[in-house]
Amino acid sequence: MAHTQLIKELNIDFVGKNRIAVIASSVLMVVFLLSILVRGFNFGLDFTGGTVIEVGYEQPAELAAVTQALVDEGFSDAVVQYFGSRHDVLIRLAPRDDEESSAEFSDQVFRTLSAQSEGAVELRRVEFVGPQVGEELREQGGLAVLFSLIGILVYVALRFEWRFAAGAVVAIIHDVIFTIGIFSVFAIPFDLTVLAAVLAVIGYSLNDTIVIFDRIRENFRKMRKGTVVEITNRSINQTLSRTIVTSGTTLLVLLALYFLGGPAISGFSLALIIGVVAGTYSTIYVASAMVIWLGVSRTDLMPVVKEGEVLDDRP
Numbered sequence: 001m002a003h004t005q006l007i008k009e010l011n012i013d014f015v016g017k018n019r020i021a022v023i024a025s026s027v028l029m030v031v032f033l034l035s036i037l038v039r040g041f042n043f044g045l046d047f048t049g050g051t052v053i054e055v056g057y058e059q060p061a062e063l064a065a066v067t068q069a070l071v072d073e074g075f076s077d078a079v080v081q082y083f084g085s086r087h088d089v090l091i092r093l094a095p096r097d098d099e100e101s102s103a104e105f106s107d108q109v110f111r112t113l114s115a116q117s118e119g120a121v122e123l124r125r126v127e128f129v130g131p132q133v134g135e136e137l138r139e140q141g142g143l144a145v146l147f148s149l150i151g152i153l154v155y156v157a158l159r160f161e162w163r164f165a166a167g168a169v170v171a172i173i174h175d176v177i178f179t180i181g182i183f184s185v186f187a188i189p190f191d192l193t194v195l196a197a198v199l200a201v202i203g204y205s206l207n208d209t210i211v212i213f214d215r216i217r218e219n220f221r222k223m224r225k226g227t228v229v230e231i232t233n234r235s236i237n238q239t240l241s242r243t244i245v246t247s248g249t250t251l252l253v254l255l256a257l258y259f260l261g262g263p264a265i266s267g268f269s270l271a272l273i274i275g276v277v278a279g280t281y282s283t284i285y286v287a288s289a290m291v292i293w294l295g296v297s298r299t300d301l302m303p304v305v306k307e308g309e310v311l312d313d314r315p
Contacts, residue, residue, distance in 0.1 A: 014236045014284050015229045015292065021285035025174060032181020041184055044191030044267075045129055047138050049095040052127040053106055058119030060086040069116040075109065079189075081263040088124075090264070095129075141195045145176065148202050156206075160213055167290035168209050171282040175205045178278040179271055193268040201275025204250075208243065208283045215239050216288070228296060232288050247280045 045052060063080050066089060070078040075093060083090040091109065106126045114121045149169055157165035179201055183190050215235040223231055254276065257269040 010237050010240060011233075012237055012240075013233060015233050015288065018285060018289040018292075021281075022289065025282075025286060028181075029174065029177055032177050032185065035181060035184040036177075039184055039187070041180070041190040042187040043138075044189045044194075045092050045094075046192040047135075047190070049129045051093045051095075051106055052125070052129075053091040053093070053109055053123070054083060054125040055089050055091070055110065055113055056122040056124050057087050057089065057117060058121070059117070061089050061117070063089070065116065066091075066113065069112055070109065073108070073112045075105075075112075078109075083264055084262065137192065141192075144195075144199060145202070148199060149173070152202070152206055156210070156213075159210075160217060161296065163291050163294040163296045164213050166294060167287040168206060168213070170290045171209055171279075171287035172202050172205050174282045174286050175201055175275055175278040178282075179274045182274055183267075183271070188270070189267055191267060193265065194271045197268045197271035197275065200272060201279060204272075204276060205279035205282065208246070208279055209287045211242065212236060212239050212283055212288060213291075216291075228292055232292060236284055236288060243280060243283070247276055250276050 061082075063082065067078065067080045070076075070080070070091070077094045079092040081090050082088065093105070093109070106128075110121070110123045149172060152172060153165050153169050155165075156168045176198060179198055180190070182188070183194065212235060215238055216232055219231045219235050219238075223234070226234070251273065254269050254273045258266055258273060261269060
């Protein structure tokens with residue numbers, strides 16, 4: 001069945017702009033890596049440990065008043081946000097010296113909120129995460145990203161060729177550093193939902209890269225004339241419509257989640273927004289450029305001819 005492109009096939013010289021893209025990406029990667037190494041992350045309670053308290057208000061709550069009441073009571077490190085509606089409030093508190101004191105000050109927080117509110121306040125949930133658990137989550141999250149990259153390297157090498165595998169992994173590493181680097185530079189809270197988004201970015205970036213790689217392989221076998229650069233450019237232009245439509249519709253959903261979904265999923269949706277933009281860029285300017293730089297040629301992608309088999313050499 002014929003496929004109607006939303007955007008007519010263009011002839012943009014993407015590969016010719018690789019040098020500018022590589023310089024820009026390198027500068028950003030250095031900035032982000034320095035920020036990660038020097039400043040680190042603003043880890044959420046999932047990783048640092050602490051107490052989460054969910055309360056329900058009879059009347060709509062004002063976050064500024066709730067925060068001020070907690071500060072007056074000595075909880076200056078409290079993070080207060082809505083959880084679904086203005087009647088539901090989530091309070092995050094940094095870890096205390098021991099679990100017993102954490103259980104005690106959660107009761108103190110509830111008494112403070114009850115005294116501050118004109119209506120009734122309902123204590124719905126109290127969760128305590130120890131620092132040791134948070135440290136284990138950080139280690140397991142890092143291992144999850146590492147194992148994902150190893151699996152992708154093996155998969156792409158088996159399906160295509162080792163140069164394509166290296167290009168895909170470099171592009172994914174670029175996307176991961178770009179995403180978490182922005183969280184580090186701007187000190188945006190980094191919790192388990194953000195880590196989940198980073199893993200989703202890896203899958204999204206790989207899917208976009210595989211589409212272009214598949215078209216490059218197909219064109220290497222179809223186009224008997226043309227250099228590696230010309231064939232790569234042609235392949236990127238042929239898949240440009242699909243890339244723009246896929247990334248555009250995904251961003252529309254993510255922007256809706258970010259602006260309308262509330263603080264509970266803002267970190268998750270923001271990480272995905274950054275990842276989708278970085279993934280679309282890296283597929284064109286990082287993954288493909290890496291394959292060319294490693295010296296891929298037509299013979300690397302031509303099917304192996306068995307003895308007695310005639311290869312169809314029609315254009």
